[in-house]
Amino acid sequence: xxxxxxxxxxxxxxxxxxxxxxxxxxxxxxxxxxxxxxxxxxxxxxxxxxxxxxxxxxxxxxxxxxxxxxxxxxxxxxxxxxxxxxxxxxxxxxxxxxxxxxxxxxxxxxxxxxxxxxxxxxxxxxxxxxxxxxxxxxxxxxxxxxxxxxxxxxxxxxxxxxxxxxxxxxxxxxxxxxxxxxxxxxxxxxxxxxxxxxxxxxxxxxxxxxxxxxxxxxxxxxxxxxxxxxxxxxxxxxxxxxxxxxxxxxxxxxxxxxx
Amino acid sequence: xxxxxxxxxxxxxxxxxxxxxxxxxxxxxxxxxxxxxxxxxxxxxxxxxxxxxxxxxxxxxxxxxxxxxxxxxxxxxxxxxxxxxxxxxxxxxxxxxxxxxxxxxxxxxxxxxxxxxxxxxxxxxxxxxxxxxxxxxxxxxxxxxxxxxxxxxxxxxxxxxxxxxxxxxxxxxxxxxxxxxxxxxxxxxxxxxxxxxxxxxxxxxxxxxxxxxxxxxxxxxxxxxxxxxxxxxxxxxxxxxxxxxxxx
Ligand SMILES: Nc1ncnc2c1ncn2[C@@H]1O[C@H](COP(=O)(O)OP(=O)(O)OP(=O)(O)O)[C@@H](O)[C@H]1O
Ligand SMILES: [Mg+2]
Numbered sequence: 001x002x003x004x005x006x007x008x009x010x011x012x013x014x015x016x017x018x019x020x021x022x023x024x025x026x027x028x029x030x031x032x033x034x035x036x037x038x039x040x041x042x043x044x045x046x047x048x049x050x051x052x053x054x055x056x057x058x059x060x061x062x063x064x065x066x067x068x069x070x071x072x073x074x075x076x077x078x079x080x081x082x083x084x085x086x087x088x089x090x091x092x093x094x095x096x097x098x099x100x101x102x103x104x105x106x107x108x109x110x111x112x113x114x115x116x117x118x119x120x121x122x123x124x125x126x127x128x129x130x131x132x133x134x135x136x137x138x139x140x141x142x143x144x145x146x147x148x149x150x151x152x153x154x155x156x157x158x159x160x161x162x163x164x165x166x167x168x169x170x171x172x173x174x175x176x177x178x179x180x181x182x183x184x185x186x187x188x189x190x191x192x193x194x195x196x197x198x199x200x201x202x203x204x205x206x207x208x209x210x211x212x213x214x215x216x217x218x219x220x221x222x223x224x225x226x227x228x229x230x231x232x233x234x235x236x237x238x239x240x241x242x243x244x245x246x247x248x249x250x251x252x253x254x255x256x257x258x259x
Numbered sequence: 260x261x262x263x264x265x266x267x268x269x270x271x272x273x274x275x276x277x278x279x280x281x282x283x284x285x286x287x288x289x290x291x292x293x294x295x296x297x298x299x300x301x302x303x304x305x306x307x308x309x310x311x312x313x314x315x316x317x318x319x320x321x322x323x324x325x326x327x328x329x330x331x332x333x334x335x336x337x338x339x340x341x342x343x344x345x346x347x348x349x350x351x352x353x354x355x356x357x358x359x360x361x362x363x364x365x366x367x368x369x370x371x372x373x374x375x376x377x378x379x380x381x382x383x384x385x386x387x388x389x390x391x392x393x394x395x396x397x398x399x400x401x402x403x404x405x406x407x408x409x410x411x412x413x414x415x416x417x418x419x420x421x422x423x424x425x426x427x428x429x430x431x432x433x434x435x436x437x438x439x440x441x442x443x444x445x446x447x448x449x450x451x452x453x454x455x456x457x458x459x460x461x462x463x464x465x466x467x468x469x470x471x472x473x474x475x476x477x478x479x480x481x482x483x484x485x486x487x488x489x490x491x492x493x494x495x496x497x498x499x500x501x502x503x504x505x506x507x
Contacts, residue, residue: 146340146342148338148342149342151316151319151336151338152338153359154321155319155321155334155335155336155407155413156335156355156356156359157360158359166355166359167344170346171346173346248346250345250346250387250389251345
């Protein structure tokens with residue numbers, strides 16, 4: 001654990017340095033609170049509105065995790081379909097690429113019309129934003145199996161399904177995890193987009209909406225909310241690296257430490 | 260002789276060309292006739308690129324010949340590179356053919372475990388391929404081939420990537436293992452000494468497209484000794500055949 005802490009030290013030192021520079025800059029340049037609140041003001045807002053921010057955060061964190069689960073399952077299923085069927089590859093791949101250019105507000109209202117004010121339309125938006133890296137990485141991982149491997153498996157009388165289960169799927173796992181890691185880092189901003197582009201009702205609209213409504217007159221609180229999202233994204237990323245060490249130990253060993 | 264009823268494996272004037280993505284197909288083999296009786300070890304030697312791996316793939320029915328006929332029992336391939344699965348332990352790699360045959364994980368492991376002690380791999384059941392030496396990896400790959408249970412084993416340069424000392428060890432190991440587990444084997448190698456040491460018959464191939472230019476019967480007592488005068492004489496004879504072909 002202390003080794004972990006030592007490994008995190010450079011990042012912490014750099015972050016502290018940047019915060020100090022920021023504080024100094026606001027002080028010396030005399031920038032207004034509405035334009036750029038100083039770190040100490042952000043910390044104050046975080047302390048004062050801890051309850052409000054925390055409640056909103058739990059809503060958003062739930063959205064991110066469920067939305068990513070949806071993105072992962074959809075992305076993996078799509079990747080397997082594309083890998084197994086050349087026809088589906090030709091049919092699905094271009095549309096999957098195109099889906100990444102859909103301006104979300106265009107579909108936000110429609111999603112709410114279909115599924116109501118609840119959490120589900122937001123999960124769909126997050127999944128739409130995040131599934132693509134999972135598809136690309138997993139398709140490439142599945143295709144990167146040693147081309148000699150199928151010959152061996154055929155002389156062992158493996159069926160198509162067994163070749164997939166014993167060779168292709170495990171070989172693609174590290175790539176799929178890399179895709180998931182990218183998906184995860186954009187999942188948090190995905191949740192922000194989801195909350196601010198789909199109409200909502202209810203007491204806790206989520207951190208995204210909170211930030212958007214604070215940004216003009218409660219700027220320090222908007223920054224405090226953003227800080228929470230940033231820390232959350234970093235925590236998720238490293239949690240996944242931990243999961244990779246469990247799921248694909250042969251890969252982590254071969255490559256050395258993860259970032 | 261060829262095609263006689265007791266032959267387990269027989270190839271008659273087999274020709275095969277690899278279809279090329281662009282340009283003319285690559286003629287890998289032409290007019291190859293070979294045979295092996297049950298329990299025999301047939302070695303195939305030839306220069307690099309003469310079609311030895313292609314020959315084994317034809318025997319394993321991974322390609323169909325363009326010309327000629329192949330009569331072969333179900334055959335299993337031990338590929339030139341071991342192709343062990345990096346995410347499985349040595350034990351699970353050996354057990355893979357049993358899992359594919361439909362055995363449960365526990366049963367497959369139990370059968371695979373029985374083999375480990377006999378082949379000097381005891382204690383490495385749980386090691387992953389990256390943690391094994393080159394010689395160990397070849398042993399694991401060979402056990403996997405053996406456990407497949409097919410009557411014909413096709414070994415593609417099993418010791419080609421090993422250093423001289425380990426290779427000599429592994430040759431003795433293979434001879435001892437085959438003495439216990441009698442199988443019919445086609446052994447591809449570019450090492451003439453290895454062929455003479457292990458085989459009942461050695462087929463010498465020409466440069467690509469491979470043809471059988473000579474078939475040398477090895478009627479030496481087993482276990483064989485590589486410093487034996489008769490063995491050395493046969494080796495010189497076979498090397499001479501290879502060299503004369505190389506110039507032609
Ligand atoms: N899949 C393929 N597509 C096209 N050409 C191929 C293919 N596989 C092999 N060849 C060609 O066929 C010829 C014979 O190849 P093969 O691998 O059988 O030789 P080899 O005797 O096993 O060589 P080595 O001793 O180097 O392993 C070579 O010229 C090679 O370029
Ligand atoms: Mg070869």
